[in-house]
Amino acid sequence: MDTMRDRFISTTTRLLDEDPRIALVLAEISRDGFGQAERAHPDRVVNVGIREQLLIGAGAGMALTGVRPVMHTFASFLVERPFEQVKLDLGHQGVGGVLVSAGASYDWPAGGFTHMSPGDVALLDTLDDWTVHVPGHPDEAEALLRRAVVGDGRVYVRLSLQSNSTSRPVTEPGFGLVRRGTGGLVIAVGPMLDNVLAATEGLDTTVLYATTVRPFDAAGLRRAAGAAGSADVVVVEPYLAGTSTAVANDALADLPHRVLGLGVGRSELRRYGQMSQHLVAHGLDAQSLRQRITGFLHH
Secondary structure, three states: OOOHHHHHHHHHHHHHHHOOOEEEEEOOOOHHHHHHHHHHOOOOEEEOOOOHHHHHHHHHHHHHOOOEEEEEEEHHHHHHOOHHHHHHHHHHOOOOEEEEEEOOOOOOHHHOHHHOOOOHHHHHOOOOOEEEEOOOOHHHHHHHHHHHOOOOOEEEEEOOOOOOOOOOOOOOOOOEEEEOOOOOEEEEEHHHHHHHHHHOOOOOOEEEEEOEEEOOOHHHHHHHHHHHOOOEEEEEEEEEOOOOHHHHHHHOOOOOOEEEEEEEOOOOOOOOOOHHHHHHHOOOOHHHHHHHHHHHHOO
């Protein structure tokens, strides 16, 4: 099976052929995969080199001319390093574009902390009017990317090497019901679904699946909480723990409820190891999740 990043390259190559409005801006990362597209569309595939602020500025300039720019590099260099340009060149100027990341929170541990970005979604949360997609499978990444290039809004598509074993239909942007129960509710975001399903096997819990986390599906959460007969909610996210705790609390503001946010911890893990070891260290493997979820819901 290909990775989400592989699917991004093949899908974007086709989109450039299909839609003359789309342009691709790179900062060296993934350039080798876009050789065919660069030869076919030299005016719409631009590599700015290792200049991430320019990556965003160039994309925003294209957007001002009516082009739909897709801007791509590692998450830490796409959201964190050029954050001022994301805030001003896109948001302040009122133009849109599609940010597509690689690397996620700890996909390439050998790259060290400079190539890890657990805080990217939380950082974008400080800005207005962003749509954030977090696919859990390459098929979902393709569907969400095709959705993102339509229109003129500001969209972030967060790709990861971690993937669920099977894809799920990407239809409406709200949360999907995976399992219904009466003993609490767990929201699994993107590539966290497989571990959440393993962690909740045999438990009487409702499981929702989220591939679009902003806008947050407050109405869907309220419906599921009402159907479950409980407003005890666990949000399991593949980035900074607690990123969606506030919006989940707001969604249930007029109901008695508790919310637990599970995700990547704030402490830097300096023994970088492998991605699977980071999952365990942050308590996001199935065994750790089961202990944390049952401990919360049964307290």
